Amino acid sequence: MSVKTESETVFEEYLNCHSLDWEAVDTGPQKEPDYRIKLGSQDCIFEVKEFDDPKPRPKSSFDPCRPVRQKLKKAREKFVRYETVSCNVVLFNSRSIYRSLTPDVVAAAAFGEHFQATQSDMGWDGGIPVFRFFGSAVLTPEHNRTISSVILLCRYQLDEWHLEAYRRLRAKNIPREDIGPMDHGRLMEQVSAEDRPRYSFEGTLRAIVLDNPNAKIRLPLVFFDGPFDQRWWLEQQGYSAYRLGAELERLRADDVPFWYL
DSSP: OOOHHHEEEEEEEEHHTTOOOOOEEEOOOOOOOOOEEEETTTTEEEEEOOOOSSOOOOOOOOSSSSHHHHHHHHHHHGGGTTTSSSSEEEOOOOSSSOOOHHHHHHHHHHHHHHHEEESSSSTTTOOOOEEESSOSSSSSSSTTEEEEEEEEEEEEEEEEHHHHHHHHHHHOOOOOGGOOOHHHHHHHHHHHHHHHOOOEEEEEEEEEEEEEETTTSSTTTTTSSTTTOEEEEETTTTEEEEEEOHHHHHHHTOOOOOOOO
């Protein structure tokens, strides 16, 4: 029996926390994915991938999308026998500062190496970002339609320090585009002099689901719907977060901007 990776251990932690009925897929002579979750008569398959530092480590700028694309292509090999079920790739990183698993980077790796970002609504909180992707992609209407979604497994915390500085800036009624780094830096110095760093929900495990709009079979919506989870999908205006967990919705209602969620 193979030793579990850190990513597999964390994924099982998430599944158990949300009372999902899962099982590890037995390793056979063929390449197999890592996990199966049953929903009635429907199977959902998951391949879990984690990241280490690149070798050698980069000494200048580098492409953050390339290692993500490599993981997606490698995961696709595990789904050869499962083209009639929902197949999903889970990505996890706790070790490398050179690997970015933010929704914009991973979505660009999946749907187009170049993107244009706008916002679904304006105002001081900036709204929920909306992306349109262009260029080379891994998941297209013609390729890798077996992959239903890419799931970012990560830890969440709300930085109360920076949130307080943001709220004080907003209270000054200065247009957001006129706020410079020095303004924010001065307020951060003021906030830090008043209190030590504070974080809410520190270490909360959550999932950000990037649905593949080109997939033949979609990941059921009942999965990955926890209080801190996000779910992204391609709608008419572009690719954006269209579902937020209950706790994130509560924070949004309390004027916490999306980039803190």
